[in-house]
Amino acid sequence: MSVSPSTAPAHAHHEPGFLGKYVFSQDHKIIGIQFLFTSLIFLGIGGILALLVRIKLAWPMAEIPILRDYFPDNAGVISDTAYNMFFTMHATIMIFFVIIPFLTGAFGNYCIPLMIGADDMAFPKLNMLSYWFMWPAIGFAVAGFFVPGGHAGAGWTSYPTLASGSLGVGQGIESPAFPGSGWGQFCWLMAALLVGVSSMMGSVNYITTIINMRAPGMTLFRMPMTIWAMFITAILQAFALPVLTVALVFQLMDKTMGSTFFLPPSGLDFGNYHSGPGGGQPLLWQHLFWFYSHPAVYIMILPAMGIVSDILSTFARRPLFGYRAMIYSIAGIAGLGFIVWGHHMFQSGMDPRLGTGFMVATIMIALPSAVKTFNWLGTLFRGNLQFTTPMLFSLGFVSLFIIGGLSGIFMAATPVDIKIHDTYFIVAHIHYVLFTSSLFGIFAGIYYWFPKMFGRFMSDKWGKVHFFLTFVLGNFTFFPMHILGVAEMRRRISTPQGTILEGGLQNLNIFVSISAIALGLVQIIFLINFLGSIFFGKRCTERNPWKSNTLEWSAPTPPGHGNFDIPPVVYHGPYEYGNFEGKADDNLMQTEKAVGVLPSQTH
Amino acid sequence: MGKFWSFLFGITMVACVGLFVAAPFVGWWMVEPHSLHASRVDNLFYIILVVTGIFFILTEGVLVALMWAYRGTPDLKAGDIHKGELPGFIRPLANVFNTPHKIEIAWTLVPAAILLYLGMAQISTWADIKYLSRMEKQIKDGESPIVCDVSARQFEWRVRYPNSARLKEMQTIKANAGKRDWEKFSPHYDDVHVVNEVHAVKNKPVLVHLSTRDVIHSFNLPHMRVKQDALPGKMIPVWFTPISSNVDKEGKELPGKIWELPCAELCGWGHVRMVGRLYVHETMDDYQAWLAGVEKQQRNGTSPPQAVAANQ
Numbered sequence: 046m047s048v049s050p051s052t053a054p055a056h057a058h059h060e061p062g063f064l065g066k067y068v069f070s071q072d073h074k075i076i077g078i079q080f081l082f083t084s085l086i087f088l089g090i091g092g093i094l095a096l097l098v099r100i101k102l103a104w105p106m107a108e109i110p111i112l113r114d115y116f117p118d119n120a121g122v123i124s125d126t127a128y129n130m131f132f133t134m135h136a137t138i139m140i141f142f143v144i145i146p147f148l149t150g151a152f153g154n155y156c157i158p159l160m161i162g163a164d165d166m167a168f169p170k171l172n173m174l175s176y177w178f179m180w181p182a183i184g185f186a187v188a189g190f191f192v193p194g195g196h197a198g199a200g201w202t203s204y205p206t207l208a209s210g211s212l213g214v215g216q217g218i219e220s221p222a223f224p225g226s227g228w229g230q231f232c233w234l235m236a237a238l239l240v241g242v243s244s245m246m247g248s249v250n251y252i253t254t255i256i257n258m259r260a261p262g263m264t265l266f267r268m269p270m271t272i273w274a275m276f277i278t279a280i281l282q283a284f285a286l287p288v289l290t291v292a293l294v295f296q297l298m299d300k301t302m303g304s305t306f307f308l309p310p311s312g313l314d315f316g317n318y319h320s321g322p323g324g325g326q327p328l329l330w331q332h333l334f335w336f337y338s339h340p341a342v343y344i345m346i347l348p349a350m351g352i353v354s355d356i357l358s359t360f361a362r363r364p365l366f367g368y369r370a371m372i373y374s375i376a377g378i379a380g381l382g383f384i385v386w387g388h389h390m391f392q393s394g395m396d397p398r399l400g401t402g403f404m405v406a407t408i409m410i411a412l413p414s415a416v417k418t419f420n421w422l423g424t425l426f427r428g429n430l431q432f433t434t435p436m437l438f439s440l441g442f443v444s445l446f447i448i449g450g451l452s453g454i455f456m457a458a459t460p461v462d463i464k465i466h467d468t469y470f471i472v473a474h475i476h477y478v479l480f481t482s483s484l485f486g487i488f489a490g491i492y493y494w495f496p497k498m499f500g501r502f503m504s505d506k507w508g509k510v511h512f513f514l515t516f517v518l519g520n521f522t523f524f525p526m527h528i529l530g531v532a533e534m535r536r537r538i539s540t541p542q543g544t545i546l547e548g549g550l551q552n553l554n555i556f557v558s559i560s561a562i563a564l565g566l567v568q569i570i571f572l573i574n575f576l577g578s579i580f581f582g583k584r585c586t587e588r589n590p591w592k593s594n595t596l597e598w599s600a601p602t603p604p605g606h607g608n609f610d611i612p613p614v615v616y617h618g619p620y621e622y623g624n625f626e627g628k629a630d631d632n633l634m635q636t637e638k639a640v641g642v643l644p645s646q647t648h
Numbered sequence: 649m650g651k652f653w654s655f656l657f658g659i660t661m662v663a664c665v666g667l668f669v670a671a672p673f674v675g676w677w678m679v680e681p682h683s684l685h686a687s688r689v690d691n692l693f694y695i696i697l698v699v700t701g702i703f704f705i706l707t708e709g710v711l712v713a714l715m716w717a718y719r720g721t722p723d724l725k726a727g728d729i730h731k732g733e734l735p736g737f738i739r740p741l742a743n744v745f746n747t748p749h750k751i752e753i754a755w756t757l758v759p760a761a762i763l764l765y766l767g768m769a770q771i772s773t774w775a776d777i778k779y780l781s782r783m784e785k786q787i788k789d790g791e792s793p794i795v796c797d798v799s800a801r802q803f804e805w806r807v808r809y810p811n812s813a814r815l816k817e818m819q820t821i822k823a824n825a826g827k828r829d830w831e832k833f834s835p836h837y838d839d840v841h842v843v844n845e846v847h848a849v850k851n852k853p854v855l856v857h858l859s860t861r862d863v864i865h866s867f868n869l870p871h872m873r874v875k876q877d878a879l880p881g882k883m884i885p886v887w888f889t890p891i892s893s894n895v896d897k898e899g900k901e902l903p904g905k906i907w908e909l910p911c912a913e914l915c916g917w918g919h920v921r922m923v924g925r926l927y928v929h930e931t932m933d934d935y936q937a938w939l940a941g942v943e944k945q946q947r948n949g950t951s952p953p954q955a956v957a958a959n960q
Contacts, residue, residue: 124917125917125918125919125920126917129914129916129917129919198917199914200914204864204913204914205864206862206863206864207863207864207914207915207916210862210863222802222862222863222916223916223917224917309880309881309882310881311880311881313861313862313863313880314801314861314862315802315862323881326881327864327879327880327881328879328882361718362720366745367748367752370752370756392866392875392876393864393877393879394876394877394878394879394882394884397775397778397779400774400778401771401775404767404770404771404774405764405767405768408763408766408767409760409763409764409767411759411763412756412759412760412763415755415759416752416755416756416759419707419755422707422710422711422714422745423745423748423751425711425714425715425718426714426718426745427718427745428714428718428720429718430650430715430718430719430720431720432649432650432653432719432720437653440653440657440711440715441657443711444657444660444661444708444711447703447704447707447708448664448704451700451703451704452700454696454699454763454766455693455696455697455700457767458692458696458766458767458770459770459774459778460685460688460689460692460770460773460774460777461689461692461693461696461770463689463777463873463874463875464678464689464690464693464870464873464875466875466912467866467868467875467912467913468912509649513656516656516660517656517660520660520663520664524663524664524667525667527668528667528668528671528676528677529676531671531677531678532671532675532676532677532678533678533679533870535868535910535920537914537919538919538920539917539919539920540920543910543920543923544908544910544923545906545908546679546908549675550676553676
């Protein structure tokens, strides 16, 4: 006779063995930590690729001893083909294997059940599957470096026909367009496809969990911003990912089965090779790809915004300013995010009249971002700012997101985009949004939830050193790129001396590269702090070390299987910081009953 | 420590503004505009630069001031709240946070109006540069543009011009006659072929029929503020009017006036080296002299020297 699992209490399960507990775990916390470690490893790989890109740009003819084995014909000089492969895979890895898994995989998994007071995800097995689908993706992403022709090198956007150009059925998968567009591109497509499947499973799980499994009293408008952001992000993924999947399958079929989704009727000429007639449109890919990848930009920033909102409020000891406005802004960004994809295509040959519509929508998307920024500033007003490491990274996020947000207006404006499209201005913008914003949010989240995850603190002193150097060197690395772009340095060029104008920028490029290398080395401080603190960090025995309000801090540290020993009941929103009569602390956890007027109602 | 961090944030933002102010003076800035629409693009750039610059200074200033004023003590006690105070001059500004509803409405509507203005300000310039229907605005009565056919391929620009006889014929087509026959320029057996060179005449519109044989390339003339992707399977018209010349009577570039045509869209391993040149002649006669020269060489069976030069 079997007991229905739903009636058996969570704690009554027999203790799983090591494999079941840490490897094939269905516990959302372990899965979150698995995502965390996987993303950290890939952060390292993606970072090394970025440094190779920067080395090539500053010293195009440098012979790199370690690369001698990889490029024997070249004495270790990075070839143009290899350079294309490096920047392509840098972006691919950072987007699909670092930022998205960090934010939705690691923090989404770890935080959602804990912050809404659930004992696990709605579908624990699906959750496990979502993590394990990362591994075939990782397999393809890594294998691509070792296939004939090298890895994909057509940019992370993989525009046809450079990426899709192929010899046709029966003539092998090699591409006449670019060495990496054969087997390498095949690996890239498979990797992106499988990551998409993984994200999709996660997103279904998050939506269901947040809708169905909130603790008693946890109404939608009592959810912390992290959860709101994760919720809306999951919806974005659920709606946008199928389109990317379709596009990837199209290109895969073009590559392997001789279909012609992206091959124009006139066909293509590569030297003496003619592809034969097609029936498709290269522009179709750009539409499909950006229909996913523009919302993906918000997938990569909204969770970080949520995390930062929670951390700012906690360490400012103030209620979050404009809680509802913040939620509406996130929803506004997500909604508008679906009608702005064309701003990547102003110069692409798309009808310019469409560009006008996309421009107005894109410029208006700056509005919810601006509202969010003002709300963060308002949160600090009359606060009692605690400059802990997570707080510093959150303040850094606000400060540098402003730069990334404002520079976006330039490229949204269609005529100005003529000038800066495909220049380093774009590179500067994307890195201010993804490095100094998303990654700062990720760092803030790691420092913030580390005690809950591992029962120990990360070193605050070394955390501050890490922040200081990352903040300074991050600006040194990325801010001059705006200038490089305005001065006409094209992006995706393997040497900054292709044109006369670019040749004049060599010194600035060397400065940027040196800063980038230093920025890369500084992350070793973080790595040592992170790994060392897991084993030797200061123990954290209290449940609520930051005196925060959200539910995860009412669980034991670290939370056991099933999360909560006392089933949480929620009485109010998550941002009640202030004076409470008869209470020594200035915070009121969501599980504590309120006495008198709540601070969020008085400010 | 709070003072230190506020100071760090402050100094970083000052440095960022400083770099943007200093860059033009050390030559790290955009090249001079040389086409009819280029200064309009630049003006829009500067408008956005000023508006975003003001917002940047305002928001970062408030952030640093708030960090400075409300830096807290590490040991938390109830009652520590509201201990900090902003410096006097900024207090009126920050007091807006005291009236949440009013200020939320204000900081939604004001940026919305500014952003809407910025969006609307772009539309006419964009339309003039890219809408096919507006092209004729750049063409005076009784004139037709210089037409050429640019076919991009890995990793060069192949350009075809109508020869002298056809050029003369096309010049007689009036733009305002409703018959825009120069739009229908198609490759002809007696065309003049050059590689990696686009030739134009000062104050005369150029109409480029842009296409590509293999992958996406981008026709990018920084000095003209022109950028347009070439799309396989599609012919895309591009036009601009140069307003200054960069070559002498013999067609040689003047010192310091090399105007390049680098490909802006990743097109393969040789992308960085896919660079052509733009030659703007002072008068139509100079242009015709150049055209006749190339034509003669082509007819006599010697390859044009420009093609050799471009492959160096």
